[in-house]
Amino acid sequence: MGSISFLIMHSGRWNEDNCYVYYNIEAIVIKEYATFRELLDVVSKQICVDLSFNSVKLRYKIEGSNAPLEIHNDMGVRVYVSLKKDNKELAKYPLCVSVFVNDCELADRNILEDGFGMCGIDGGDIVNIQSLVLSVPKNNDYMNCDIITNTKHKVVLEDQVYKDKESLKSVMTQYAIEHRF
Structure with missing residues (x-):
């Protein structure tokens, strides 16, 4: 079983042009067959977010699309991993993380x-x-x-x-x- 490395951009915000700006950036690695829950756990631990008090939105942009795609289930993770496997460049398709107080x-x-x-x-x-x-x-x-x-x-x-x-x-x-x- 392989693994996928990619960049996460966090602590920023989406602007009116659907660009993620003013962010911090880090790299993480997940298993190739990670579930959505496993991806959330890795991301939240990396950026020090407690998921019992917050919710996290994971989005990325692909070429030719104005709006970001959101990963919200296992299928979204599989599509994202497939995309990253086809393009192994680390900086390509960074995952943009938005954190919300959820309660x-x-x-x-x-x-x-x-x-x-x-x-x-x-x-x-x-x-x-x-x-x-x-x-x-x-x-x-x-x-x-x-x-x-x-x-x-x-x-x-x-x-x-x-x-x-x-x-x-x-x-x-x-x-x-x-x-x-």
């Missing part, structure tokens, strides 16, 4: 007037949203916001949302050290 009745309970809300890991409401985010997105498409969970995230931009206060503090501390603030 606590976000849609039902905690939507603030400006269109975004969050809840804590224990299910309780987070009252002080400003202490968790740099700036709140000004749209109602809150479920499509990429939530930064990687405490080693290196790109700091306006409108980023962090999983929790500790993640924000860690990223800001690292950013301040690297940029000598």
Whole structure:
């Protein structure tokens, strides 16, 4: 049984042109016959995402397509592996990873007037949203916001949302050290 190596781009976001931008990049290896669950486990461990609190979307773009393809089941993994086997160039068809907070009745309970809300890991409401985010997105498409969970995230931009206060503090501390603030 062989293995496939490929790049994963994470901690970025999709822009209006369907391009994944402002990302970190790493390489991983999976078994040639990996299941969707096995792929999720390898990716989440590599980028330090806890799947019990987050969901992950795996997408890639192929030549001639404007929209990315999403891997959401075993068949999607088999198609992706087949594509990578045909083209062994490591940088070809990188897997773009988006992380979302997946719970606590976000849609039902905690939507603030400006269109975004969050809840804590224990299910309780987070009252002080400003202490968790740099700036709140000004749209109602809150479920499509990429939530930064990687405490080693290196790109700091306006409108980023962090999983929790500790993640924000860690990223800001690292950013301040690297940029000598």
